[in-house]
Amino acid sequence: MPHRNLFKKILFCTDFNSDAMKAFFYALNIAEGNPGSELIIYHVIPEPDAQFWKTYIYEVDDIDRKAMKDIDRIVEESYLTKIPEGISHSVRMAIGNVGEEILDISKNEDIDLIVIGRGGGMNMINRLLGDFVKKLIHKAECPVLVIPEKK
Numbered sequence: 304m305p306h307r308n309l310f311k312k313i314l315f316c317t318d319f320n321s322d323a324m325k326a327f328f329y330a331l332n333i334a335e336g337n338p339g340s341e342l343i344i345y346h347v348i349p350e351p352d353a354q355f356w357k358t359y360i361y362e363v364d365d366i367d368r369k370a371m372k373d374i375d376r377i378v379e380e381s382y383l384t385k386i387p388e389g390i391s392h393s394v395r396m397a398i399g400n401v402g403e404e405i406l407d408i409s410k411n412e413d414i415d416l417i418v419i420g421r422g423g424g425m426n427m428i429n430r431l432l433g434d435f436v437k438k439l440i441h442k443a444e445c446p447v448l449v450i451p452e453k454k
Contacts, residue, residue: 308337310415316345316405322420322452327382329450330418334390342392344382347404402435406442417447
């Protein structure tokens, strides 16, 4: 039976938490198993958080440039160094509502699969992320692979 590539565009969504790294390896494995696919590493800075870190961490001047440079460094160290040669990949970033941004890119770029960590733990942010993932599963027009945090 001929090999069938189901996933040409794989959107890996990261918030840089521990479950995101586990999800990254799933996305990478799927990309390796689908020759000719593209792995898109995607990070969305939530708009309220974006305003918070802008005033708290950085001086007002050059805020976006400094923040993007730091995010670029984290992406490079955490993900790009682990992608084998021959796997097509790109990095995208956005600022806004996380759910809306993921749904927008998945629709606008004809994404075939979204891979995301579930987010564990009992704090409020993780509970909200869990609710967000449920909404994403229901609204996405492509399959969503949700990776639980390793216990």
